[in-house]
Amino acid sequence: QVQLIESGGGLVQAGGSLRLSCAASGRTSGTYAMGWFRQAPGKEREFVAAVNWNGGRTAYADSVKGRFTISKDNAKMTGYLQMNSLKPEDTAVYYCAAKPALSSDYYTEIYEYTYWGQGTQVTVSS
Secondary structure, three states: OEEEEEEOOEEEEOOOOEEEEEEEEEOOOOOEEEEEEEEOOOOOOEEEEEEOOOOOOEEEOOOOOOOEEEEEEOOOOEEEEEEOOOOHHHOEEEEEEEEEOOOOOOOOOHHHOOEEOOOEEEEEEO
């Protein structure tokens, strides 16, 4: 089993920045692709960003492209989501997810991921 713990959420004004972290523990041997998803009140969980196992390939939702950057540090077993130019519509609970992966693929669908964190709240005030 792999446990994922997110941190770095909080309250920020529009235009500000936050960096979310996702620390993995447990049975972390092997390679993992990682993704970030978010869920706003009354809405379904949606894809935000994904990265393949070595960080060489990334994908973003159109709504965050150019503002958010996903990365991972395999030595530290930690993933990151740098969020810049935040908007009120970015307010949501953000979840990281991990999937054992040996290929160069990234994954953008909820059902593709094996492990999930508990989420961290991001609130952007206008």
